Amino acid sequence: xxxLFRVLRPLRTGLVAIAMLFAGVILVGAPAHASDKxxxxxxxxxxxxxEADPFGVPxxxxxxxxxxxxxxxxxxxxxxxxxxxxxxxxxxxxxxxxGATKQVAEFRNLVxxxxxxxxxxxxxxxxxxxxxxxxxxxxxxxxxFDCGTPRVFEDASYKYVFRTRPHATMDAVAGARYLLExxxxxxxxxxxxQNYAWGQDSWNDWKAVMxxxxxxxxxxxxxxxxxxxxxxxxxxxxxxxSRPEVIHSSLWGSDLEAFMLQSTPRGLFKxxxxxLIAGEPNLxxxxxxxxxxxxxxxxxxxxxxxxxxxxxxxxxxxYKAKTSREPNYPAYSAAQAFLGLKxxxxxxxxxxxxxxxxxxxxxxxxxxxxxxxxxxxxxxxxAAFEHLTFASPSGKVMMRLGKGHQAVQGTxxxxxRTVNGKVIIENIKYYPVEEVQPPEDVRSIDWIxxxxxxxxx
Numbered sequence: 001x002x003x004l005f006r007v008l009r010p011l012r013t014g015l016v017a018i019a020m021l022f023a024g025v026i027l028v029g030a031p032a033h034a035s036d037k038x039x040x041x042x043x044x045x046x047x048x049x050x051e052a053d054p055f056g057v058p059x060x061x062x063x064x065x066x067x068x069x070x071x072x073x074x075x076x077x078x079x080x081x082x083x084x085x086x087x088x089x090x091x092x093x094x095x096x097x098x099g100a101t102k103q104v105a106e107f108r109n110l111v112x113x114x115x116x117x118x119x120x121x122x123x124x125x126x127x128x129x130x131x132x133x134x135x136x137x138x139x140x141x142x143x144x145f146d147c148g149t150p151r152v153f154e155d156a157s158y159k160y161v162f163r164t165r166p167h168a169t170m171d172a173v174a175g176a177r178y179l180l181e182x183x184x185x186x187x188x189x190x191x192x193x194q195n196y197a198w199g200q201d202s203w204n205d206w207k208a209v210m211x212x213x214x215x216x217x218x219x220x221x222x223x224x225x226x227x228x229x230x231x232x233x234x235x236x237x238x239x240x241x242s243r244p245e246v247i248h249s250s251l252w253g254s255d256l257e258a259f260m261l262q263s264t265p266r267g268l269f270k271x272x273x274x275x276l277i278a279g280e281p282n283l284x285x286x287x288x289x290x291x292x293x294x295x296x297x298x299x300x301x302x303x304x305x306x307x308x309x310x311x312x313x314x315x316x317x318x319y320k321a322k323t324s325r326e327p328n329y330p331a332y333s334a335a336q337a338f339l340g341l342k343x344x345x346x347x348x349x350x351x352x353x354x355x356x357x358x359x360x361x362x363x364x365x366x367x368x369x370x371x372x373x374x375x376x377x378x379x380x381x382x383a384a385f386e387h388l389t390f391a392s393p394s395g396k397v398m399m400r401l402g403k404g405h406q407a408v409q410g411t412x413x414x415x416x417r418t419v420n421g422k423v424i425i426e427n428i429k430y431y432p433v434e435e436v437q438p439p440e441d442v443r444s445i446d447w448i449x450x451x452x453x454x455x456x457x
Contacts, residue, residue, distance in 0.1 A: 038090040039083065041067075041341075042110035044103065044121025045334075047095040050228070050254030054281040055123050055330045056096060059146065062331035063120070065318040066338050067091055076310040078391060084342050085349040087375065092116055096123060100130035107131055111138045118143065120337045123330065125149035125198035126227075132161040141378050141385075145337035146330055148278075148299065149197040150205075150444045153402030160378075162385055162405045164340040164397060165333050166437060168198065168250075169444035170411050171277045171299055172205035173452065174431040178295060178413040179246060179275055180214055181429070188218045190244035190272070192235060194255060195224040202250035202277055208448040220244045225255075232259050240268055250277040257282055264289045280304075281328040283416065283423040294416040296425060301394045302332035304425050305412040311339075315393040336392045336407070340399075344385035348376035351384065398433070400457060401440055408437045408457065433457050 043063050046056025067089045069075045073082040083089045092114050094106050103122075110116045119135070119142040122128045128147035135142040135158070142161050144152065148168035152161070180186060189210060193199035203222060210217055220242035223235040236259075239247060247268075251259055256279060263269060269291045280298035283290065298305050303326065306312045315335050319327040352374060376384070386404030390397055400408045410432045414425035438447035439455035447453070 038088045039118070039345075040090045040092055040114070040116045041338075042092045042094060042107075042114065042116040042119040042121065044094045044096050044106065044110075044119065044127075045330075046097055046123055047093070049097040051123065051252075052097070054253050054257075054285065054328070055146070058281065058325075058328050059123070059330040059334040060093060061322050062315070062319055062327055062334040063091065063093075063338060065322050066315075066335060069314070069318050070338075070342065076314050079311075079339060079342060081346065084345045085375065094121070096121065096127060100124075100126045103127045104130055104134055107134055107142075108138070111140045116140075118341060120145055120334075120341065122147050125151075125201070126196055128152055128163075129197055132156065132158050135160045139378065141381060143337045143341055146333040147198070149201045151197060151201065153406045154443050157403060158405060159382065162340070162399065163402075164336045164399075164407050165300060166407055166409045166411070166433075167401075167444070168202050168277075168299075169205050169438060169448070170409070170436040171250075171297055172202060173209050173436040173448070174411045174413055175248070175275055175277055175295065175297055176206060176209040176213055177431060177435070178429055182295075183245070183273075186214055186217045186245055188220050188242075188244045189246045189248060190220045190239055190242055191222040191224075192239065192247055192249040192251060192259065193222070193224060194227045194251060196227050198252075199224065199227075199250050203248070205444060205448060206248050206277075208445055209452070212448060212452060228255065230255070230258050232262050235259075236263050236266055236268055240266065240271060244272050246273045246275055248275050248277070249279075252278040253282070257285060260286050260289045264291075269294075278329075280425075281330060283425075284325070287418060287421060287423055290416055290418075290423060292415075292417045295413055296416055297411065297413045298329040298332075299411070300329065300332070300409055301412050301430065302329035303327065305414070305428060305430075306332065306394050309393065309395070311391060312393040332392075332394050336394065336397055339392050340385070340388065340390050340397060340407075341381075343390035344388055345376060345381050347388065348380040348384035352376055352380070398457060401437070403440075408433050411436055 045059040046052045071083050071088045122144050123146040125147040128144050144163040150167040150169050191203045193203040221238050225235055275295040277297050278299055279296040280303055388399045397407050397409055412428055412430045414428040416423050434454040438444050
């Protein structure tokens with residue numbers, strides 16, 4: 001019996017030591033010697049050009065505020081650990097302006113010269129279609145944080161690419177539902193969208209939804225100016241001549257502002273109501289040029305649509321500490337990307353600590369401790385990211401489409417009213433994910449044409 005005890009005692013000691021290490025890592029994060037380096041994250045967003053102020057800069061401000069808070073360990077649960085598992089985060093920020101070819105070159109520079117560990121970025125859908133093949137080639141984990149085209153994961157499959165916000169089908173479906181709940185006898189509609197991936201996909205989904213939900217309504221005209229056109233006289237004339245009851249538009253940034261500023265003096269919106277898929281970031285800049293009753297979305301439950309929570313209060317507080325404005329939806333999109341990556345990284349870290357216990361028992365305390373101290377590699381973070389569910393200032397985010405690489409989420413719409421020189425959103429209605437998102441392995445357009453059958457999440 002004593003012999004058996006002598007044999008088992010080292011095993012028991014190893015298990016106790018590794019278990020204590022396991023508990024310590026969970027409580028305090030990574031060991032001290034791991035924090036002498038940083039996790040470098042490349043952030044790509046519009047810093048110049050007309051898309052910077054309403055979209056790119058809010059995303060950058062949010063990212064900087066979030067990283068500062070995470071590095072200080074002041075974020076609410078479940079994100080209270082310093083940086084990522086005790087390792088501080090360092091941002092390397094790149095301007096998204098310049099087009100897809102330039103962004104591919106910038107991405108290679110981030111990976112090959114700047115030696116970033118991860119990349120978070122991309123507002124333009126064109127950039128989001130160009131970057132994933134390069135991310136796969138370079139084997140760099142990349143999180144798309146804002147772009148909307150469903151094509152990213154419906155036309156291809158990626159290992160190293162994730163998108164932590166829902167794609168644009170959600171916006172089209174919820175927008176149509178909201179409109180028809182208010183105008184059940186709608187007779188006509190038209191479109192005003194940019195002629196590239198985002199505008200094309202948004203309009204195609206919208207028109208298909210309307211053909212399912214309100215087949216009696218007449219489609220009058222679809223205007224597709226090029227991205228960044230700036231002048232819309234011909235398109236406004238065509239819309240006025242066709243006299244639709246409602247105009248669907250996915251215009252964003254400076255294109256949306258130019259369209260509104262040119263349309264209002266001509267009285268377009270006295271004839272036709274307006275639905276803005278992505279209008280929320282521009283509302284503060286359109287006072288006096290956006291009619292009351294305009295239907296507006298924020299491409300998810302962001303901004304004024306965000307639920308009351310400690311995480312939402314935290315984002316608003318740290319964002320407003322850097323600027324006088326409330327965070328708009330690009331700021332919330334950035335938050336989802338950073339918190340999703342942190343959640344995945346720390347889940348992978350936790351799995352390593354768990355594996356250290358049996359390793360310590362089987363091979364010895366030293367090897368178990370070495371395993372527990374080691375930071376997760378890219379492959380391990382990817383495995384943790386796939387099918388992850390995580391908390392955000394906009395509520396629960398589920399990585400459910402694209403083989404666990406594409407997020408799904410519910411969304412909301414409301415209508416505008418100008419009060420004391422400020423545009424507010426009222427009559428808000430929320431739509432659960434099963435009503436607005438296709439299930440896995442079903443293309444969005446096929447799901448729509450098949451009758452929008454609710455999925456299971």
